[in-house]
Amino acid sequence: MAERMQICNLSENNFEQCTKCSICTTVCPVAAVTTDYPGPKQAGPDGERYRLKDPAYFDKALKLCLNCKRCEVACPSGVHIADIIQHARMSASAGHHASLRDTMLANTDLLGTMANLVAPVANATLGLKPTKLVMDSVMAIDKHRTFPAYSRQKFTTWFKRHAAKQQDAFPNHVSYFHGCYVNYNFPKLGQDLVKLMNAIGYGVHLLEKEQCCGVALIANGLYKQAKRQARTNAASIRKAVNMDHRTVLTTSSSCTFNLRDEYPAVLKVDTTDVRDGISLATRFIYNLVDEEKVKLVFKQDYKRRIAYHTACHMQRMGWQLYSIELMRMIPSLDLQVLEQNCCGISGTYGFKKENYERSQAIGSILFKDISDAQVEAVATDCETCKWQIEMSTGLPVENPISILADALDLDATRKANGID
Amino acid sequence: MRMDTVIMGGGLSGLACGISLAKRGKRVAIVASGQSTLLFNGGSMELLGHVNGKAVTNPLEAIATLPESHPYSKIGADRIASLAERIKLLFSDSGIEMTGSADANHWRVTPMGVAKPAWLTLNDHLRIDDLNNLPAKRLALMCIRGYFDQPNAMLAQGLRDLGFEVDMIEFTTDDITALRRSPSEMRATSLAKHLVSNNALRRLADQVNSLAGDTDMVLLPSVFGQSDSSDYQALQAMAKKPVRLVSTLPPSVAGMRMMTQLRHYFRMLGGTYLMGDTAVSGTFEGDRLTSITTAKLADMPLKADNFVLATGSFISRGLRADYERVYEPVLGVDVDADADREQWTHFGVLQPQAYFGYGVATDGNLHCLKQGKPIQNLYAIGSVLSGHDAIKMGDGTGVSLMTAIAAADHIRESK
Numbered sequence: 001m002a003e004r005m006q007i008c009n010l011s012e013n014n015f016e017q018c019t020k021c022s023i024c025t026t027v028c029p030v031a032a033v034t035t036d037y038p039g040p041k042q043a044g045p046d047g048e049r050y051r052l053k054d055p056a057y058f059d060k061a062l063k064l065c066l067n068c069k070r071c072e073v074a075c076p077s078g079v080h081i082a083d084i085i086q087h088a089r090m091s092a093s094a095g096h097h098a099s100l101r102d103t104m105l106a107n108t109d110l111l112g113t114m115a116n117l118v119a120p121v122a123n124a125t126l127g128l129k130p131t132k133l134v135m136d137s138v139m140a141i142d143k144h145r146t147f148p149a150y151s152r153q154k155f156t157t158w159f160k161r162h163a164a165k166q167q168d169a170f171p172n173h174v175s176y177f178h179g180c181y182v183n184y185n186f187p188k189l190g191q192d193l194v195k196l197m198n199a200i201g202y203g204v205h206l207l208e209k210e211q212c213c214g215v216a217l218i219a220n221g222l223y224k225q226a227k228r229q230a231r232t233n234a235a236s237i238r239k240a241v242n243m244d245h246r247t248v249l250t251t252s253s254s255c256t257f258n259l260r261d262e263y264p265a266v267l268k269v270d271t272t273d274v275r276d277g278i279s280l281a282t283r284f285i286y287n288l289v290d291e292e293k294v295k296l297v298f299k300q301d302y303k304r305r306i307a308y309h310t311a312c313h314m315q316r317m318g319w320q321l322y323s324i325e326l327m328r329m330i331p332s333l334d335l336q337v338l339e340q341n342c343c344g345i346s347g348t349y350g351f352k353k354e355n356y357e358r359s360q361a362i363g364s365i366l367f368k369d370i371s372d373a374q375v376e377a378v379a380t381d382c383e384t385c386k387w388q389i390e391m392s393t394g395l396p397v398e399n400p401i402s403i404l405a406d407a408l409d410l411d412a413t414r415k416a417n418g419i420d
Numbered sequence: 421m422r423m424d425t426v427i428m429g430g431g432l433s434g435l436a437c438g439i440s441l442a443k444r445g446k447r448v449a450i451v452a453s454g455q456s457t458l459l460f461n462g463g464s465m466e467l468l469g470h471v472n473g474k475a476v477t478n479p480l481e482a483i484a485t486l487p488e489s490h491p492y493s494k495i496g497a498d499r500i501a502s503l504a505e506r507i508k509l510l511f512s513d514s515g516i517e518m519t520g521s522a523d524a525n526h527w528r529v530t531p532m533g534v535a536k537p538a539w540l541t542l543n544d545h546l547r548i549d550d551l552n553n554l555p556a557k558r559l560a561l562m563c564i565r566g567y568f569d570q571p572n573a574m575l576a577q578g579l580r581d582l583g584f585e586v587d588m589i590e591f592t593t594d595d596i597t598a599l600r601r602s603p604s605e606m607r608a609t610s611l612a613k614h615l616v617s618n619n620a621l622r623r624l625a626d627q628v629n630s631l632a633g634d635t636d637m638v639l640l641p642s643v644f645g646q647s648d649s650s651d652y653q654a655l656q657a658m659a660k661k662p663v664r665l666v667s668t669l670p671p672s673v674a675g676m677r678m679m680t681q682l683r684h685y686f687r688m689l690g691g692t693y694l695m696g697d698t699a700v701s702g703t704f705e706g707d708r709l710t711s712i713t714t715a716k717l718a719d720m721p722l723k724a725d726n727f728v729l730a731t732g733s734f735i736s737r738g739l740r741a742d743y744e745r746v747y748e749p750v751l752g753v754d755v756d757a758d759a760d761r762e763q764w765t766h767f768g769v770l771q772p773q774a775y776f777g778y779g780v781a782t783d784g785n786l787h788c789l790k791q792g793k794p795i796q797n798l799y800a801i802g803s804v805l806s807g808h809d810a811i812k813m814g815d816g817t818g819v820s821l822m823t824a825i826a827a828a829d830h831i832r833e834s835k
């Protein structure tokens with residue numbers, strides 16, 4: 001009876017478990033730099049009490065939340081604080097329209113398609129001072145920001161032309177959710193993954209239909225569109241996992257977290273049945289190595305000193321260990337693991353003019369740590385952290401998959417895994 | 421994944437043990453769900469504060485009289501003095517500057533103004549070595565306007581009872597006033613985050629300098645420096661009088677700072693700290709634990725030669741109680757607790773409570789017991805242990821640190 005009572009009492013997002021200890025507020029990167037934001041406790045479980053009483057109660061300050069989930073990681077009582085805040089933003093946004101700027105920033109794939117067609121022009125134009133000033137004043141996109149360069153050729157185009165045919169020949173198979181960033185901005189990361197997976201005997205395949213995972217749509221309040229895209233992706237993933245028996249790999253921590261956890265929790269698009277079939281590539285590869293199913297052979301002369309930054313969503317998933325331990329297998333790589341601090345960009349947040357200064361203030365602790373670490377490059381699993389850290393520290397930022405692919409002795413690895 | 425040692429729990433004891441092992445080049449992972457009870461810590465470590473209700477003056481002597489079931493007795497009363505020196509070194513290596521000695525308690529002052537025996541106290545916090553020879557005659561107790569986590573009137577009264585003259589001085593600065601926009605979030609840790617720039621500290625020092633009058637020492641709430649003591653040092657350099665900090669109600673900045681420094685040092689030594697993950701179960705083979713599973717690394721058991729259980733007491737969920745029993749939830753190891761639920765608590769919040777002394781049962785070498793048999797590669801340390809009582813005896817942090825180092829020694833000696 002007593003046990004049952006406790007079960008029945010469970011509230012959505014563990015809201016009632018809050019003991020008001022304020023620990024969440026101590027780790028919130030936004031509350032640390034501005035008094036405009038009351039912090040997760042007030043914005044989350046405390047504010048929720050008012051919102052439950054009167055759904056019209058909505059605090060505009062909730063827009064300042066980065067959805068970085070650091071509050072949830074710290075909460076000793078398991079309250080899903082950031083989810084509570086996301087839901088509040090979502091219900092408050094019903095009936096409102098996102099601004100042109102937010103719509104543009106959120107539609108990473110639309111923007112990407114357009115830009116790819118005219119990549120040299122887009123890169124030059126987006127980088128030009130007058131363009132930046134127009135964007136700053138008309139679009140409210142901060143002029144300090146550099147847009148990530150667009151690639152001339154999409155990853156999918158490259159893949160279909162140069163890689164697709166060979167993939168069926170491998171003994172094992174995975175699917176790849178490449179995401180917008182790999183497709184439009186940085187196909188090299190996708191190429192590195194294909195190279196790496198092929199070397200250990202895995203063929204890589206695209207999903208039947210992939211759309212932008214929607215992480216930016218959620219952040220910018222375009223929930224309907226996010227939901228539509230989530231349904232398309234969920235169907236493709238389900239087909240890959242259930243019919244083709246392939247794990248769906250990703251190379252972005254935010255896409256991964258979105259597909260596995262935010263789809264069901266925020267968008268109410270259930271992916272729990274295939275959750276175990278979606279994995280960050282480093283986790284998948286680490287497990288193969290750990291179970292001695294594959295071998296990685298590294299170059300002996302890959303001498304570099306690199307700092308690893310744990311992206312917020314990576315920390316929320318608790319998977320940094322996989323990327324770190326994989327890189328630690330590279331014999332002459334000197335890897336410094338940084339304290340877990342937020343870089344401040346949080347997807348499109350830092351691109352907005354009204355957030356620029358706050359975004360840089362949030363990141364300042366991390367930037368100082370990076371400069372103290374005296375490294376030649378930074379590794380992280382998130383593409384928006386990459387833009388932010390590159391802009392703010394001047395150091396190149398690489399995905400662990402690219403570092404592994406670079407450090408790998410390809411011939412020796414193929415041989416060790418019986419691939420020719 | 422294979423490590424040399426996997427530690428469950430990332431509070432004071434888990435970190436101290438992890439540092440001690442990582443320093444010798446061992447591969448150590450700490451699984452740490454959420455924050456620890458260091459967030460309640462007022463800037464001091466206690467070795468032994470009270471025995472039979474009486475304040476202890478010389479902890480080393482008093483430790484020798486403790487019953488066999490006390491963790492100190494399991495370590496060996498004769499080893500405490502040398503371990504105490506190693507612990508001081510561990511703190512200073514981590515950048516935590518503390519003063520005190522194991523054979524003479526000093527006094528720390530609680531947020532309520534009560535003097536309590538302590539072993540080590542942060543150098544920037546108020547420490548009284550001798551109650552008959554106070555460090556200052558007249559104190560300026562600086563009270564921040566709108567900050568409620570320091571009960572000023574009680575604190576002032578307590579200090580007066582100790583023999584200080586106290587001037588209570590209310591003040592604020594622009595930076596602090598800005599924080600009052602969300603009054604419910606005006607906590608020590610929020611203040612510490614906003615009182616960091618040189619300008620903010622300068623404005624504060626100006627206030628202190630102009631208001632402190634003829635006093636000999638300035639007391640400020642402990643709201644400076646979440647990651648090290650540099651903000652305090654900057655403030656002291658600008659202040660005209662000696663400045664000491666007094667602990668506030670939680671969350672505690674001093675505790676947060678120590679946690680950050682220990683964690684940072686552990687990482688620097690190559691240790692892996694899995695923040696926000698929880699150990700959920702273990703696999704035993706005979707008298708050994710072979711691996712544990714965590715919530716987030718569900719498909720990858722963490723294997724190791726040795727394991728340490730440092731999951732804390734009830735408040736940290738290292739111990740659980742339901743309507744029938746008290747139990748250890750991760751590995752199901754034996755606990756020392758009354759079977760009869762009536763015995764767990766006694767009426768009256770301030771009465772000694774039997775459950776404070778409950779905890780995981782261990783043999784003389786801190787091995788956990790499972791169905792009465794010691795698990796040869798599993799040690800329990802810190803608040804999860806039975807046989808001590810942080811509240812009644814003031815031995816909480818001391819037990820955490822001593823057992824952490826003792827277990828690390830056992831692990832190093834084990835084959």
Ligand SMILES: Cc1cc2nc3c(=O)[nH]c(=O)nc-3n(C[C@H](O)[C@H](O)[C@H](O)COP(=O)(O)OP(=O)(O)OC[C@H]3O[C@@H](n4cnc5c(N)ncnc54)[C@H](O)[C@@H]3O)c2cc1C
Nearest residue numbers: 429431432433453455456457699731732736802803816817
């Ligand atoms: C309110 C309060 C006030 C106190 N005041 C004082 C004082 O003034 N002086 C003093 O000397 N002592 C004091 N103590 C005691 C002191 O805090 C402890 O003795 C000491 O800090 C405990 O350290 P610990 O590492 O053993 O446990 P904890 O600090 O409890 O840390 C245990 C950690 O393990 C984590 N954990 C639990 N289960 C799991 C799991 N399954 N997987 C992974 N991680 C897990 C918890 O989240 C927590 O972070 C106080 C304790 C409390 C509760």
Ligand code: SF4
Nearest residue numbers: 018019021022024075
């Ligand atoms: S950390 Fe969790 S329990 Fe504590 S105030 Fe925040 S939501 Fe509530």
Ligand code: SF4
Nearest residue numbers: 028065066068069071
């Ligand atoms: S998700 Fe991040 S920004 Fe939002 S309240 Fe939590 S800690 Fe703060």
